[in-house]
Amino acid sequence: MSSLKYIDSAEVEKLLDWRVLLESIEKALGHFSVGKDGGVVQPVRTVIPVDKHHGYMGVMPAYSSYDNALATKVVTFYPENRDTPTHQAWILLLDPPTGSLKAIVDGEAITAIRTALASAVATKxxxxxxxxxxxxxxxxxxxxxxxxxxxxxxxxxxxxxxxxxxxxxxxxxxxxxxxxxxxxxxxxxxxxxxxxxxxxxxxxxxxxxxxxxxxxxxxxxxxxxxxxxxxxxxxxxxxxxxxxxxxxxxxxxxxxxxxxxxxxxxxxxxxxxxxxxxxxxxxxxxxMAVEDVVSAKMVYNNYIKNHPDQ
Ligand SMILES: NC(=O)c1ccc[n+]([C@@H]2O[C@H](COP(=O)([O-])OP(=O)(O)OC[C@H]3O[C@@H](n4cnc5c(N)ncnc54)[C@H](O)[C@@H]3O)[C@@H](O)[C@H]2O)c1
Ligand SMILES: O=C(O)[C@@H]1CCCCN1
CATH class of the missing domain: 3.40.50.720 (NAD(P)-binding Rossmann-like Domain)
Known part of the structure; x- marks a missing residue:
């Protein structure tokens, strides 16, 4: 059984290919909108306000059968943060056949990149x-x-x-x-x-x-x-x-x-x-959580290619 990986933000940035991810996100958006036959399961996320500290936390699960990928992102957004980033996120990537946890992937760069790539698809x-x-x-x-x-x-x-x-x-x-x-x-x-x-x-x-x-x-x-x-x-x-x-x-x-x-x-x-x-x-x-799911899967696959011994 492979060991649990933690993939940090610097590594995520190195492992994501923007052009390839653009295509994956375009496909994922399409599959999502097809409904049940598209193989994407993604409920509307849960967002809770953390009023006392002027912040929010969102929990975003999704499964894409086409991508064979299952994950949940936990994201916080604190508009008033100054020395700490306003958005922080962590993605738990799970193994669809067994439900086991494969990796914790930093979600900050993924959130920045996948959001912009979805806008790029819209612009196209x-x-x-x-x-x-x-x-x-x-x-x-x-x-x-x-x-x-x-x-x-x-x-x-x-x-x-x-x-x-x-x-x-x-x-x-x-x-x-x-x-x-x-x-x-x-x-x-x-x-x-x-x-x-x-x-x-x-x-x-x-x-x-x-x-x-x-x-x-x-x-x-x-x-x-x-x-x-x-x-x-x-x-x-x-x-x-x-x-x-x-x-x-x-x-x-x-x-x-x-x-x-x-x-x-x-x-x-x-x-x-x-x-x-x-x-x-x-x-x-x-x-959308499915954007995070396909991004985290790409990061993980590239990580494993680069570290075949782990
Ligand atoms: N749609 C999505 O998928 C998605 C994903 C991530 C972030 N977001 C949203 O995108 C926005 C930007 O996120 P970011 O990561 O770049 O944050 P950031 O903190 O890096 O940048 C925020 C920007 O907003 C400006 N700003 C703050 N308050 C403002 C105001 N009242 N009027 C005008 N400008 C103001 C700041 O000067 C700064 O330029 C946020 O609202 C965030 O929640 C959306
Ligand atoms: O989808 C996201 O990750 C972001 C988090 C912050 C609020 C807007 N949506």
Whole structure:
């Protein structure tokens, strides 16, 4: 019997191939949206507030029979953390035939990367193929991973960055050779693709600023009362999501605006719903356990290849 492995964050980053994972995540999203026949079992996660400390803990189990992978992620998000990361996560990877624990995989990098790759899949399907201007609102972990992931699916001529703290926007923009903007409105003017990757609790992106036909990846506001996008923008766009059940329970952008969800991204991938990329589209994600499951499995398989003696 093989021994239990602990795979830390540095190792995870080395073992994940973004391009290969992009394809696995696209398949997993498709399988999820097919329902029972897709072989994905993923209930809506449990999230509990840790009110006294202004944080949250989520527990996210999933099984994918196609990937022969079974895991649970425990994730905490503490928006006020400063010296400690705002998101921390650990994934328990189990052996589907026996139910035994195979590995504990650090989930911080996986959360950063798989979220951005899901947005890259959405951008591939839902943005205008001739998109040239990318705007990123936010300058944290997801801002960095979204820049890298979206660059895998589109060739942008211009990248613009806005963040609440201008110095952070400047630093991020320098790192990725982007243009720094002093307002979110300036950053998104005429942008073809917009990513909102912040901890905002009230809208930072307004309908009147957005070019008709733009595609928006709305990644933050994963709490029922929080919003990143103005309600008019949600109601006036074609809204896609990662999971209807999860978004209807957790996404303030959807719950507060009472907008209609047109489709899950997986339904587009499987050809069951149209990619209406000539219209203004929003991909609202709250994050799915099956994305963590396929990522942790890839990390584990590559780890075993590199350490055949263990
Ligand atoms: N959809 C998903 O699957 C998924 C996965 C992980 C994280 N997230 C969400 O994405 C968002 C960003 O996560 P991260 O890991 O980059 O966090 P981070 O802490 O690294 O960065 C947070 C960013 O939000 C900005 N910010 C904080 N409060 C703000 C406010 N009130 N208005 C405007 N900007 C504000 C910060 O300046 C920073 O740029 C969070 O809301 C997080 O919960 C979603
Ligand atoms: O799916 C996730 O891992 C994240 C955790 C933080 C809140 C949003 N969703």
């Amino acid at each position: 399907h839902l943005s205008n193929p001739a998109s040239k201007i990318l705007a990123i609102l936010g300058s944290g972990i997801q801002a960095h991973s979204h820049y890298k992931a979206l660059s895998l699916v589109q060739n942008f001529d211009e990248v613009r960055v806005w963040s609440r703290t201008h110095a952070h926007a400047q630093k991020f923009a320098q790192e990725i050779h982007a243009k720094v903007c002093s307002t979110a409105e300036e950053a998104v003017k005429d942008a073809d693709v917009i990513c909102t990757v912040t901890f905002a609790t009230t809208p930072i992106l307004h309908a009147s600023w957005v070019k008709p036909g733009a595609h928006i990846n709305a990644i933050g506001a994963c709490v029922p009362e929080w919003q990143e996008l103005e309600s008019d923008l949600m109601r006036g766009s074609v809204v896609y999501c990662d999971s209807r059940d999860a978004c209807n329970k957790e996404s303030g952008d959807i719950i507060v605006s009472q907008c209609e969800i047109y489709a899950e991204l997986g339904e587009v991938i499987m050809g069951q719903k149209e990619a209406l990329w000539e219209r203004t589209t929003v991909f609202k994600s709250v994050g």
